Ligand code: C2E
């Protein structure tokens with residue numbers, strides 16, 4: 001009896017595993033097709049200055065413009081693309097698209113930041129290719145920033161630092177993304193060529209209800225000030241969080257309160273029309 005039970009369990013397990021593999025394989029085939037058809041689109045999420053009261057930049061976030069995958073989280077297919085190196089081709093398409101958008105928005109005096117995968121950056125020749133594409137769009141210095149995470153840096157510390165320094169000298173700002181969520185020590189901060197720290201959404205989420213989150217936010221802001229770094233708060237979703245961050249001296253915020261990631265055309269409309277006053281009044285009425 002026991003034997004049968006065991007066997008049936010094993011069979012069930014196999015089927016689930018098989019389905020999982022199939023889904024991954026299917027997605028891998030779809031990814032290859034998507035690269036050929038250029039189905040990836042960069043959406044732009046606004047970043048707002050609490051000091052100058054205007055939109056000062058956007059984070060470019062990838063979306064898979066295909067009915068089946070439009071709502072799939074990029075985390076799902078980016079990690080798959082990293083495991084089979086398809087991220088190299090995807091990353092190249094992302095660079096072209098993002099630089100083209102940055103060029104088109106040049107007159108607004110904004111900066112666009114893009115997420116770079118460690119697999120992409122560790123590729124030989126990455127910095128040269130980046131700079132070459134950048135120049136081919138005739139972009140001014142400081143038009144583009146790149147976002148890297150703490151875990152990212154741990155993959156190959158020395159080499160990554162060397163590459164980041166090259167890009168920084170070229171005129172690209174480096175943001176440390178999802179700060180405070182990795183397992184790294186604060187000691188490494190002084191080795192890093194970074195210009196700004198992004199406070200992770202998870203701290204903002206509990207900023208008003210939890211004293212630890214609030215203390216960590218204040219700690220990051222003061223750390224950044226003392227190191228002459230900019231701070232960007234991620235995941236700001238309402239006016240209360242916005243006011244708290246502004247009061248705490250956080251100069252730049254990003255989150256659904258200001259706007260979700262949107263298509264390029266909508267970002268242009270937003271740049272022409274956005275006003276925080278209008279936004280908070282509209283919310284009050286609701
Ligand atoms: P990330 O770089 O930390 O991006 C921020 C994520 O938080 C985005 O999710 C964004 O839509 C979401 N977010 C922003 N504000 C709010 C808010 O107020 N509330 C909530 N609930 N969420 C907010 P998204 O676009 O799904 O991206 C997830 C992750 O996928 C990114 O995290 C990044 O690690 C990766 N990713 C996205 N685009 C790219 C890309 O072009 N290249 C690479 N290598 N990775 C990318």
Ligand code: MG
Pocket residue numbers: 059115147177
């Ligand atoms: Mg990011």
Ligand code: MG
Pocket residue numbers: 177178198200234
């Ligand atoms: Mg982030």
Ligand code: MG
Pocket residue numbers: 178
């Ligand atoms: Mg993230």
